[in-house]
Structure formats: structure tokens, C-alpha cells
Amino acid sequence: MKVTVLAEHAPLARWILRHLRDSSTGVEDFREWMRRAGLLLAAHISSEIEWEMVRVKTPLGAEAVELEPREKPLLVGILGASIPLLEGFEQLYPGSPIGLVAARRIEEGEGVEIRLYYERLPSRYEGTAVLVDPMLATGQTIAAVADAVAARGARRIIAATVIAARPGLSYLQAHGGVDHVYTLAVDPMLNDKYFIVPGLGDAGDRSLGVTPDH
Numbered sequence: 093m094k095v096t097v098l099a100e101h102a103p104l105a106r107w108i109l110r111h112l113r114d115s116s117t118g119v120e121d122f123r124e125w126m127r128r129a130g131l132l133l134a135a136h137i138s139s140e141i142e143w144e145m146v147r148v149k150t151p152l153g154a155e156a157v158e159l160e161p162r163e164k165p166l167l168v169g170i171l172g173a174s175i176p177l178l179e180g181f182e183q184l185y186p187g188s189p190i191g192l193v194a195a196r197r198i199e200e201g202e203g204v205e206i207r208l209y210y211e212r213l214p215s216r217y218e219g220t221a222v223l224v225d226p227m228l229a230t231g232q233t234i235a236a237v238a239d240a241v242a243a244r245g246a247r248r249i250i251a252a253t254v255i256a257a258r259p260g261l262s263y264l265q266a267h268g269g270v271d272h273v274y275t276l277a278v279d280p281m282l283n284d285k286y287f288i289v290p291g292l293g294d295a296g297d298r299s300l301g302v303t304p305d306h
């Protein structure tokens with residue numbers, strides 16, 4: 093599994109993180125910076141999809157050869173934290189099919205288990221799938237979604253995250269199924285509630301502006 097950390101090449105990623113990590117960023121700005129993170133990630137994963145050459149005529153009457161996507165990647169959002177991040181992807185890949193899944197954390201003794209309780213995915217899909225989830229914490233959710241997408245035939249599975257925790261990347265590497273993780277940053281650890289530290293807090297609550305009562 094390859095891991096690309098955008099903050100290592102693009103200072104813009106650090107500027108986005110500066111806003112997302114800041115506890116004083118309110119819901120409106122948080123969503124806006126998540127959308128920008130989506131745009132940046134979507135631009136970087138463009139080398140993962142297939143392109144074809146097209147000829148265009150410029151206003152000077154000259155010909156130029158440029159590219160158009162040959163395939164529309166399947167974008168898979170994980171509810172609800174991924175909604176603004178997914179919007180950034182949808183802007184750069186207009187018309188891409190969108191799958192949605194929802195996962196629940198079940199705390200069991202010392203550990204935590206992830207169960208998918210909603211899957212709206214195509215019955216068959218054999219192209220490139222991009223799993224869009226801002227936080228790769230334990231890695232179990234992305235692993236479960238990768239399994240669900242692989243079962244439908246996906247040829248290549250990419251994960252796009254804002255912050256990936258080192259233990260989650262190790263889990264995902266051992267689990268297999270994801271070909272390449274793109275993330276703005278890698279953080280060192282999880283706390284005892286499986287939150288990424290330093291992280292950015294609860295990406296779902298901050299993206300949706302609602303703290304659920306369960």
C-alpha cells in the first residue's frame with residue numbers, strides 16, 4: 093500500500109490543516125476548508141484514473157491536445173463526516189457516481205469494532221473507487237468499506253483522508269485491499285477513545301454542526 097502525504101509537498105495542505113485543526117474554527121469555515129481539502133486531494137488522485145487525449149481548437153485557430161477523463165471514478169463517502177470533503181471531489185469530477193456508506197463503532201471491552209449499517213453502492217463496479225473519509229483513525233472503517241467495494245468488483249481502491257493516524261495506516265497495510273492512501277497529514281497516535289492526536293476533533297460533529305445524543 094502506497095501512502096502519499098500532501099503536507100510533505102504542498103504548503104497549501106498545511107494552510108488547510110491550520111484551519112481544520114484550530115478549535116476556534118466554526119462550522120461554516122470548517123466546511124469550507126474541508127471542501128478545499130477535497131479539491132486538493134481530488135487534484136492529487138488524478139494520476140490514479142484513466143485519461144484520453146482530445147484535440148481542441150484554440151481561439152488562435154491552432155490545435156492543442158489535452159486530456160479528458162476516460163473513466164469517472166466511483167466516489168464513496170462515509171456518512172456524515174465526509175459530506176463537505178466529498179463536495180470538493182464532486183466539483184473536480186462532475187458526474188462521478190457517488191456511493192454512500194455509514195458505519196457504527198461498537199466498543200467491545202478494550203477494543204472497538206466497526207460495523208457498516210448502511211451501504212448504497214452500485215451492485216457491480218469494476219473501475220477505480222475513491223473512499224472519501226476525513227479521518228483514518230483505527231483504519232477499520234476504511235478497511236470495511238474497501239472490502240464492500242472490492243466485493244462489487246472495484247479494480248483499484250484509493251483512500252482519500254485529511255488526517256491518517258500511524259496505527260490506522262499499519263492496520264490498513266496489514267488488512268490489505270487499499271492500493272494507495274492520499275492524506276494531508278499523518279498524526280502519531282490515537283487516544284483512549286480512538287480519536288486522532290493531535291487531530292482535529294470529531295470531524296462529523298464539526299462538519300455537520302450537530303452533536304448527536306447517542
Ligand code: URA
Pocket residue numbers: 173227229286287288289291292293294295296
Ligand atoms: N473520527 C473523528 O472524527 N475524529 C478522530 O479523531 C477519529 C475518528
